[in-house]
Amino acid sequence: MTAQKILLLVLDGISDRPCASLGGLTPLQAANTPNLDRFATEGITGIMDTIAPGIRPGSDTAHLSLLGYPPERYYTGRGPLEAEGSGIHMEPGMIGFRCNFATVDENSLITDRRAGRIHDTAALSAAIREGVDLSAYEVGFRFESGAGHRAALAFVGDLLGDRVTSNDPKKEGAEPLPVKPIGDAPADEKTAAVCNEFIRQSREILFDHPLNIERLEQGLPPANLLLIRGAGRMGHFEPFEERYDLSGSVISAATLISGIGMVVGLEHIPVPGTTGSVDSDLPAKVAATLRELERKDFVLLNIKGADEAGHDGKPEQKRDFIEVIDAALEPFAALDDTILVICGDHSTPCSVKDHSADPVPLVIRGEGVRTDRNWAFDEISCAEGGINRIRGLDLMPIVLDLINKAHKYGA
Numbered sequence: 001m002t003a004q005k006i007l008l009l010v011l012d013g014i015s016d017r018p019c020a021s022l023g024g025l026t027p028l029q030a031a032n033t034p035n036l037d038r039f040a041t042e043g044i045t046g047i048m049d050t051i052a053p054g055i056r057p058g059s060d061t062a063h064l065s066l067l068g069y070p071p072e073r074y075y076t077g078r079g080p081l082e083a084e085g086s087g088i089h090m091e092p093g094m095i096g097f098r099c100n101f102a103t104v105d106e107n108s109l110i111t112d113r114r115a116g117r118i119h120d121t122a123a124l125s126a127a128i129r130e131g132v133d134l135s136a137y138e139v140g141f142r143f144e145s146g147a148g149h150r151a152a153l154a155f156v157g158d159l160l161g162d163r164v165t166s167n168d169p170k171k172e173g174a175e176p177l178p179v180k181p182i183g184d185a186p187a188d189e190k191t192a193a194v195c196n197e198f199i200r201q202s203r204e205i206l207f208d209h210p211l212n213i214e215r216l217e218q219g220l221p222p223a224n225l226l227l228i229r230g231a232g233r234m235g236h237f238e239p240f241e242e243r244y245d246l247s248g249s250v251i252s253a254a255t256l257i258s259g260i261g262m263v264v265g266l267e268h269i270p271v272p273g274t275t276g277s278v279d280s281d282l283p284a285k286v287a288a289t290l291r292e293l294e295r296k297d298f299v300l301l302n303i304k305g306a307d308e309a310g311h312d313g314k315p316e317q318k319r320d321f322i323e324v325i326d327a328a329l330e331p332f333a334a335l336d337d338t339i340l341v342i343c344g345d346h347s348t349p350c351s352v353k354d355h356s357a358d359p360v361p362l363v364i365r366g367e368g369v370r371t372d373r374n375w376a377f378d379e380i381s382c383a384e385g386g387i388n389r390i391r392g393l394d395l396m397p398i399v400l401d402l403i404n405k406a407h408k409y410g411a
């Protein structure tokens with residue numbers, strides 16, 4: 001029997017570098033992962049540069065590559081993808097941004113780029129929608145909360161450009177930067193001015209919002225500043241179903257990943273109780289994935305929490321969450337008509353607190369797949385596997401071949 005379906009499970013930021021506090025092991029090596037190891041035993045393993053060796057992938061460009069959409073052709077910035085996944089439909093002419101709720105102190109220094117990984121910013125977003133007025137620029141806007149500290153923004157108006165910088169210095173202890181046009185096009189100058197005005201007004205609204213007063217009383221960092229980045233317009237994506245002759249769904253609490261799925265035409269399946277963080281309801285996600293595989297040919301499932309632990313520089317938390325992931329994956333062992341692909345989108349080493357170019361581990365398991373001698377799913381063991389080392393764009397062709405949907409090159 002040939003497998004008919006594909007489950008692409010992306011363990012976001014799962015891979016790492018050796019951690020001193022884990023005795024020189026990576027969190028994935030240190031974790032007890034019987035299910036992942038079983039998939040490695042039953043399948044074929046390897047490592048993957050989701051973009052190319054030495055290139056540090058963003059989650060956006062990495063996921064585009066994994067889905068077989070070359071980012072150099074399709075990527076128009078993170079903002080529009082994050083916006084689409086946050087429920088803002090990006091019409092032509094709109095400029096989208098990714099935002100962080102962040103904390104600044106009385107000296108205007110950023111003390112936390114994620115406002116203590118705040119959850120539930122709905123009230124703050126409502127206040128911003130209500131209070132910010134950009135009519136002086138004849139610009140409207142949409143603003144929606146995403147998972148955790150994340151949010152998305154889109155400007156609607158004439159003569160807006162998308163070539164502007166970010167106010168995010170990308171580190172704590174620094175002041176927010178002014179947003180500047182890249183070049184001297186009037187449309188980019190206008191967008192930069194609108195960004196700075198949006199940031200100014202939203203900061204005033206957030207400063208004495210009751211939720212922030214409450215957070216201060218509880219000793220929590222207030223979400224009193226928006227960092228905005230990733231300006232862009234929506235690109236054009238060949239629909240996944242036409243490209244591969246596969247129907248598909250995306251399951252992800254991270255709005256960026258749902259947005260990417262949605263723009264290529266995957267159906268977004270929201271799952272209550274999932275947070276994109278280490279407290280997410282993973283069994284609910286796994287159950288939803290199995291339901292989707294009953295009615296669709298392809299499912300993209302993203303599990304985000306290990307990436308957050310990497311960004312926070314917490315090896316023990318990352319190791320422990322990997323064990324939670326592993327336990328939740330047990331039901332996938334029963335998949336028999338599905339090619340199961342498990343990989344990372346990039347490494348997020350705890351020592352770097354950001355993405356690195358270290359390749360990610362990969363396993364492909366299912367009917368007809370050749371196996372190799374590797375029995376463990378981790379960065380080091382997979383490097384000895386039968387897939388060897390591939391790029392993200394190689395993945396879809398390999399998997400399409402395994403379900404006999406590849407086309408012969410030549411006669």
Ligand SMILES: O=C(O)[C@H](O)COP(=O)(O)O
Nearest residue numbers: 059100113114150307311
């Ligand atoms: O978690 C995310 O959304 C990104 O991968 C990291 O973004 P941040 O550094 O702004 O939290």
Ligand SMILES: [Mg+2]
Nearest residue numbers: 012013059345
């Ligand atoms: Mg990622």
